[in-house]
Amino acid sequence: MKQINYIILIMAISILTGCNEGTNNLNVEVYETSAKGNKLTKLTSFTKVDSVVNIKLNPEKTFQTISGFGGAFTESSAYLLNRLSKKNRDTILKAYFAKEGARYSLTRTHMNSCDFSLTNYSYTPVEGDKNLEHFTIKEDIDDLIPMIKDAMAVSEDGFKIFASPWSAAPWMKDNNSWVGGKLLPEYYDTWALFFSKYLDAYKNEGIDIWGFTVENEPHGNGNNWESMHFNPKEMTDFVQFHLGPKLEADGYGDKIILGYDQNRAGLKEWVDEMYRDEASSKYFHGTAIHWYESTYDYFPEALQYAHNKAPDKYLIETEGCIDSQIPVWKDDAWYWKKEATDWGWDWAPEEQKHLHPKYAPVNRYARDIIGCLNNWVDGWVDWNMVLDRQGGPNWFENWCIAPVIVDPNEDEVYFTPLYHTMAHFSKYIRPEAKIIEVENSDKKLMATAAKNPDGSIAVVLFNEFNTPKTINLSLYDKMVEITIDAQAIQTIVIPNKV
Known part of the structure; x- marks a missing residue:
C-alpha cells in the first residue's frame, strides 16, 4: 500500500510540474501599458475573465521584412x-x-x-x-x-x-x-x-x-x-x-x-x-x-x-x-x-x-x-x-x-x-524581423506578430475597449493563457527556445 501511495505522489508531482514547465506550456514574457497606469510593466500573474480570445501564430506564413x-x-x-x-x-x-x-x-x-x-x-x-x-x-x-x-x-x-x-x-x-x-x-x-x-x-x-x-x-x-x-x-x-x-x-x-x-x-x-x-x-x-x-x-x-x-x-x-x-x-x-x-x-x-x-x-x-x-x-x-x-x-x-x-x-x-x-x-520588433500570420478570433482586439532574426517572436495586442480579455495564445502544440486589461497595449515576447 505504501508503494502505491508513493507512486501516486510521484505522478501528482509530475502533473503539477507539467503545468508549469511541461511541453504544452508556452513560455512568454508579457509587457503592458494601460489606462490604469502600467507603463511597459512586466506582468507575471493574470486573472481570467469571461471574454476569451483565441490567437494562433503561424510562423511559417510570413509577410514583409521590417x-x-x-x-x-x-x-x-x-x-x-x-x-x-x-x-x-x-x-x-x-x-x-x-x-x-x-x-x-x-x-x-x-x-x-x-x-x-x-x-x-x-x-x-x-x-x-x-x-x-x-x-x-x-x-x-x-x-x-x-x-x-x-x-x-x-x-x-x-x-x-x-x-x-x-x-x-x-x-x-x-x-x-x-x-x-x-x-x-x-x-x-x-x-x-x-x-x-x-x-x-x-x-x-x-x-x-x-x-x-x-x-x-x-x-x-x-x-x-x-x-x-x-x-x-x-x-x-x-x-x-x-x-x-x-x-x-x-x-x-x-x-x-x-x-x-x-x-x-x-x-x-x-x-x-x-x-x-x-x-x-x-x-x-x-x-x-x-x-x-x-x-x-x-x-x-x-x-x-x-x-x-x-x-x-x-x-x-x-x-x-x-x-x-x-x-x-x-x-x-x-x-x-x-x-x-x-x-x-x-x-x-x-x-x-x-x-x-x-x-x-x-x-x-x-x-x-x-x-x-x-x-x-x-x-x-x-x-x-x-x-x-x-x-x-x-x-x-x-x-x-x-x-x-x-x-x-x-x-x-x-x-x-x-x-x-x-x-x-x-x-x-527588430529590423529584419518578418511579420507572421496571426489567426485572431476577436475582430475587436487588434493583433500583429513578428519573428525576429534571433528566432524570438513578438506579439502586440491592443484592446481599446473598457473590458479586459483573456487570451489563449497558441504556437504549434503549445499554449499560454494570459489576460489583457481594458484600454491596454501588450507585447508578448516568446523566446527562441519555446
Whole structure:
C-alpha cells in the first residue's frame, strides 16, 4: 500500500510540474501599458475573465521584412535637448536609443528648414549658385548634428537615418518663396546635386545617411510653411532623369530613394506613376506615406494596392503625430480619452469631416501601427522626438505633441503614454524581423506578430475597449493563457527556445 501511495505522489508531482514547465506550456514574457497606469510593466500573474480570445501564430506564413521603428531628429527637438541639463538630455536619448530603452532603429531628419525649425534656412544661401559651391550645413552644427551623434553613441544596435527636404531655397523656385511653388526646370540638376552634397557633408561629420524621401508632402500643406509641389509625373521624372543618375554617378547608388511622402488616400496615382516601367522603378526603392488623412482609418486597401504594385519595394510610414494640438502636461489619462482633435476637425472639407472625429492619442498610434503592419508596411516613423509644453518651438506656430514633452525653463521631462506605445513596437520588433500570420478570433482586439532574426517572436495586442480579455495564445502544440486589461497595449515576447 505504501508503494502505491508513493507512486501516486510521484505522478501528482509530475502533473503539477507539467503545468508549469511541461511541453504544452508556452513560455512568454508579457509587457503592458494601460489606462490604469502600467507603463511597459512586466506582468507575471493574470486573472481570467469571461471574454476569451483565441490567437494562433503561424510562423511559417510570413509577410514583409521590417525595416524599423523610430522618430525624427528635428531642429526643434535638438534645440530643446541643448537647453536641458546633461542628466535629462542623456535620460531622453537613452530612453529612445539605448538597449534598455525603446531601441529606435529607423529615423528621419529634415534637409534645409521645416516647420519644426526655429527659422527658415537653406544649405544653399547664395542665389544663382547652380554648382552649389557655397553649400553649407552650418545651420545644423550647433543642435541637429550633436543630437544625432549623441544618439549614435547611445545606440548599441545602430539605426538608419533618411532625410527629407521640405523646400529648395526660394531662388530655385518659380514663386521665389519658401512656401508652395515648384522647382524651376533649370534647377533640376542643381537640386539633384544638393542631395549628393548633403551626403558628403554629413559623411564628413561622421553620419551615414541611409536614404531620402524625394519631397515632404508634394501636394503641399495649405501654403502654411516650407513646401515645394510635385505631381506624380514631375517627381518620377526628377528621380529617373536627375536624382537617381546623379547619386549613382557620385558613388551613392546604394542610397534608398522613397517616393511620394504624403497621405495614403493618394497612393494609387503615385505608385502607378513611380513604377510605370522598369526604367523609373530602377531608382525608386519604395514608397513613403503619412497618416494625416484620418484620425482612425489606416486605409488598408490603399496600402495593399501600393504593396501589390511593387511587392519588392519598401512601404514606410515616414511621419505621423498628434497634430494641431497643444500638449497636455503630466496627465496620462488624457492620452487615453477621445478628446484630441487634428487639423481636419477645423479645416477638412465638409465631405471629409467624417474622417476627422475626436480621438484618443494612444488609440490613434496603436491602431495605425498595427493596421499598417497587417497591411505590408515595413517601417513606422513618428515625427518630433521632443517638444515643449506649447508643442514647439515652431516658427509657424504649428503646435503638435511628441512622445516626450519638456519644460526647459524648469528642466523637467514628461514621458507621455505615446512614448510607451511606440516602445511596444520598436523595442521588441527588430529590423529584419518578418511579420507572421496571426489567426485572431476577436475582430475587436487588434493583433500583429513578428519573428525576429534571433528566432524570438513578438506579439502586440491592443484592446481599446473598457473590458479586459483573456487570451489563449497558441504556437504549434503549445499554449499560454494570459489576460489583457481594458484600454491596454501588450507585447508578448516568446523566446527562441519555446
